[in-house]
Amino acid sequence: MSLPPLATLRAFEAAARHLSFKRAASELAVTPTAISHQVRLLEETLGVRLFDRKPRQVTLTAAGQELYPTLRDGFAGFAIAIDRVKARKQQRSLTVSVLASFAAKWLLPRLGGFQAAHPDIHLRLHTSAEVVDLNSGIADAAVRYGRGPFAGMVVQTLFADRFAPVCSPMLNIQQPNDLRGQTFLHLEWLRPDEATPTWARWCKRAGLDDVDLSSGLSFSDDTHAIQAAIAGQGVVLASSEMVRSEIAAKLLVQPFGPVMEGHHYHLIHTGRSANIKEVEAFGAWLADEIAKDGGV
Known part of the structure; x- marks a missing residue:
């Protein structure tokens, strides 16, 4: 097999799971600089960027989201x-x-x-x-x-799972019409069907016919979508059970319905x-x- 060095893959997996070089370094008992070096080496080996680096956070690129799972x-x-x-x-x-x-x-x-x-x-x-x-x-x-x-x-x-819009209280979203102009956080379902809760289906049920859903952010892992919502980066149609603790801690709010039934x-x-x-x-x-x- 022609594979990149195991240390680079291990560093990337930890950094992608935590979305933090610092926490990945703590888990692997190395320095954040070492994690950054290994990730850079992997990116050079693959010829693609795996992370978008910002001053206080890192996020996965499309290539990173594909490789991580x-x-x-x-x-x-x-x-x-x-x-x-x-x-x-x-x-x-x-x-x-x-x-x-x-x-x-x-x-x-x-x-x-x-x-x-x-x-x-x-x-x-x-x-x-x-x-x-x-x-x-x-x-x-x-x-x-x-x-x-x-x-x-x-x-x-x-x-049974149930889905409703959730977002950071910082966005001050109080009614469905407030969604206009907001960033929508989309989940990429592995095996979607006619009951899959999507923003298009939710907007139709809520009577919002003129909302632009063509842009926004898409995630293959819903835990990352939830973290993005906590950071105030947009609104996600999330499982009520998966955000129970975040709502209890007031990191997220579910400002309104309707609630969509899942499987x-x-x-x-x-x-x-x-x-x-x-x-x-x-x-x-x-x-x-x-x-x-x-x-x-």
Whole structure:
């Protein structure tokens, strides 16, 4: 294989995940200058810019957004394979494949509760938006978003997603007409369908027929779109569950509706995993967490 040096890929993945050279440097125990050097080396190797550098922040270019998810999933795969080798002597383990945004915005803040309730289960998360073959041994179960059907699988439906405009309170948006002239933050869905919540569909439902949606910013990772909204860079049509904590902290506001119904999140497994008891324990814990939220 003809690949760039691993150190450059590792530095880019950390910087893209944090959208910060400083935080990437802290994670990798190097200096921000070292991260910057490695990213520059990768950009020179590939012949494209991967970041737009501004005085106090960095953002991914189109090339960076294309490269990041593959590297993110690749490093996650390395970690899972290494963990499996190291953990063979452990009696109880569980690997769950999850969407990166679900992991970051919903699951990770709650995982301390699962570890407290099940200290004997070694949980590993595999983050990927792609379909995972649960018969291959990559994961024991998966949390996925969609309508199904999931043929031959045991499915535990978790909760329905809902989408509404959210933005920084700094923008002072109070009614739908205030959206005119604002920057729209668009999400690039991997497998869009007729129920995918887009700005065009939302504007039609809200009765805004003359809003220019041709410009704005597009994101392949909705966690980055949410961060852009927090920074006041525009308005995003976001999942209410994925921005729950930001709204509670008043970093974002949902100024008005209408609210669009999305698909459901599901816990999926074969029912035949060697770790079926661990899968069932994880499913029961998810159900308890959702019940604490009022059923979502």
